[in-house]
Amino acid sequence: MKYSTFETKITVRPDDIDMNQHVHNSRYLDFVLFARYQQMRDNYKFPMEEFLEKGYGWVVKNCWIEYKRPLFLGDEITVRTGVLEVDRTDVRVKFEIIRNKTNKLAANGYFLYTMINTTTGRAEVIPDWVIERYSV
Amino acid sequence: MKYSTFETKITVRPDDIDMNQHVHNSRYLDFVLFARYQQMRDNYKFPMEEFLEKGYGWVVKNCWIEYKRPLFLGDEITVRTGVLEVDRTDVRVKFEIIRNKTNKLAANGYFLYTMINTTTGRAEVIPDWVIERYSV
Amino acid sequence: MKYSTFETKITVRPDDIDMNQHVHNSRYLDFVLFARYQQMRDNYKFPMEEFLEKGYGWVVKNCWIEYKRPLFLGDEITVRTGVLEVDRTDVRVKFEIIRNKTNKLAANGYFLYTMINTTTGRAEVIPDWVIERYSV
Amino acid sequence: MKYSTFETKITVRPDDIDMNQHVHNSRYLDFVLFARYQQMRDNYKFPMEEFLEKGYGWVVKNCWIEYKRPLFLGDEITVRTGVLEVDRTDVRVKFEIIRNKTNKLAANGYFLYTMINTTTGRAEVIPDWVIERYSV
Numbered sequence: 304m305k306y307s308t309f310e311t312k313i314t315v316r317p318d319d320i321d322m323n324q325h326v327h328n329s330r331y332l333d334f335v336l337f338a339r340y341q342q343m344r345d346n347y348k349f350p351m352e353e354f355l356e357k358g359y360g361w362v363v364k365n366c367w368i369e370y371k372r373p374l375f376l377g378d379e380i381t382v383r384t385g386v387l388e389v390d391r392t393d394v395r396v397k398f399e400i401i402r403n404k405t406n407k408l409a410a411n412g413y414f415l416y417t418m419i420n421t422t423t424g425r426a427e428v429i430p431d432w433v434i435e436r437y438s439v
Numbered sequence: 440m441k442y443s444t445f446e447t448k449i450t451v452r453p454d455d456i457d458m459n460q461h462v463h464n465s466r467y468l469d470f471v472l473f474a475r476y477q478q479m480r481d482n483y484k485f486p487m488e489e490f491l492e493k494g495y496g497w498v499v500k501n502c503w504i505e506y507k508r509p510l511f512l513g514d515e516i517t518v519r520t521g522v523l524e525v526d527r528t529d530v531r532v533k534f535e536i537i538r539n540k541t542n543k544l545a546a547n548g549y550f551l552y553t554m555i556n557t558t559t560g561r562a563e564v565i566p567d568w569v570i571e572r573y574s575v
Numbered sequence: 576m577k578y579s580t581f582e583t584k585i586t587v588r589p590d591d592i593d594m595n596q597h598v599h600n601s602r603y604l605d606f607v608l609f610a611r612y613q614q615m616r617d618n619y620k621f622p623m624e625e626f627l628e629k630g631y632g633w634v635v636k637n638c639w640i641e642y643k644r645p646l647f648l649g650d651e652i653t654v655r656t657g658v659l660e661v662d663r664t665d666v667r668v669k670f671e672i673i674r675n676k677t678n679k680l681a682a683n684g685y686f687l688y689t690m691i692n693t694t695t696g697r698a699e700v701i702p703d704w705v706i707e708r709y710s711v
Numbered sequence: 712m713k714y715s716t717f718e719t720k721i722t723v724r725p726d727d728i729d730m731n732q733h734v735h736n737s738r739y740l741d742f743v744l745f746a747r748y749q750q751m752r753d754n755y756k757f758p759m760e761e762f763l764e765k766g767y768g769w770v771v772k773n774c775w776i777e778y779k780r781p782l783f784l785g786d787e788i789t790v791r792t793g794v795l796e797v798d799r800t801d802v803r804v805k806f807e808i809i810r811n812k813t814n815k816l817a818a819n820g821y822f823l824y825t826m827i828n829t830t831t832g833r834a835e836v837i838p839d840w841v842i843e844r845y846s847v
Binding site: 450453454466469472480512513 | 586588589590602605608609612613616648649
Binding site: 329364367 | 466469498499504
């Protein structure tokens with residue numbers, strides 16, 4: 304296994320809850336986004352700010368998510384993410400969201416991110432040194 | 440083609456925009472949700488409130504979304520949705536999000552919804568009369 | 576009365592609803608923000624983009640809001656806003672949110688905005704020509 | 712001083728950031744709401760769930776907020792809240808939001824909450840035993 308999986312803890316906020324008394328479906332994507340930012344900074348030691356300074360950015364190309372069990376007000380969750388594969392301009396990042404109280408899977412899926420050059424706005428082949436920074 | 444496609448117009452709000460000056464990725468899911476609610480009421484003539492009164496509800500089982508082009512502050516968009524297929528307890532709903540200014544595709548994908556009995560909380564085979572209400 | 580009041584219509588989205596089945600308290604502020612953007616463009620003919628190009632921006636200094644009646648899923652609302660007074664670096668903008676179905680007041684209040692020079696990041700006395708653009 | 716002040720730590724999430732690269736104005740209200748829920752559970756030992764079970768609820772009557780300094784992506788903040796006064800059906804709760812990195816005030820203000828009987832939907836004089844539960 305070349306790439307590691309990292310974990311970030313999040314406490315559900317009241318504004319994450321929707322009319323069904325569960326965490327709103329689209330907030331799951333925000334939880335994964337938060338986890339990636341935290342893990343870039345704390346685990347990869349490659350914070351988004353540094354990535355942007357180099358003239359690069361990530362855009363989401365597509366996303367797949369399976370909802371397994373609801374999350375509730377006050378829940379503490381664990382978001383596990385890790386690089387699945389790197390393919391030219393793209394990185395596939397898998398994720399799992401665990402409800403800590405039961406230790407059961409609440410959702411899983413992946414994001415496909417494309418690296419762009421922020422000057423040209425175009426996709427660019429991911430350089431080896433970037434791949435290395437993600438290979439911890 | 441058994442099922443119809445319907446359209447809902449939405450104007451992007453400032454609170455939909457994120458730090459990248461684009462509509463935030465997760466808000467696309469909220470736009471589709473809004474379109475489905477409007478279309479249940481206006482096109483299927485089967486508003487969510489009536490569905491809930493019958494003792495049924497929909498939960499999202501999974502979702503697939505492809506981001507094609509960014510959406511910006513002040514954009515008016517068209518969200519097209521339609522039933523793709525009904526399979527026992529599940530309905531697959533496809534969607535397309537169009538940026539009206541350019542008439543180009545901003546995103547597309549589908550949601551798989553499971554019908555639940557709100558008393559038991561369990562998935563239930565979708566009755567024929569419900570399928571008929573969606574067959575307009 | 577030197578300054579006019581303008582109106583913007585908004586349809587409540589499902590993602591605006593919280594666990595109490597009402598529009599979430601903080602979303603009222605987002606509705607007013609949306610109304611101001613629309614009215615800058617359509618009524619003052621002075622879109623935020625143009626304001627930013629001139630090197631100016633608005634920041635919220637404080638906000639007062641009174642919640643009178645709840646708003647519900649599917650509600651259409653009218654957001655009325657208008658300049659109350661201009662005082663050196665600051666503009667006070669009043670607002671009212673009306674629930675169209677009943678034509679009753681759902682909330683009212685005001686925002687105090689400070690004009691900043693986006694180069695210096697500092698508050699700046701609002702020039703006469705800006706006041707004139709708001710005096711329609 | 713009859714009523715105590717409590718503190719809750721929150722880490723700003725990427726979805727809290729708006730197009731100005733700061734925490735979005737309306738999210739400050741959500742941070743205070745989150746802090747109150749945590750403090751009801753952890754400090755008052757009177758979680759919202761228990762309050763609702765007794766047949767009571769809180770609705771926001773009005774809110775005043777002063778924005779002092781911006782909050783940024785990745786910031787850790789401290790939200791301090793405390794009861795200011797109880798007046799028949801109403802409780803005034805003050806809040807301060809501190810940016811931990813600088814230990815400076817980012818915002819302050821108060822919420823006025825009215826206690827309602829969830830069966831009648833009407834405001835009700837706050838019983839002594841409820842006031843006592845908040846007098847820790």
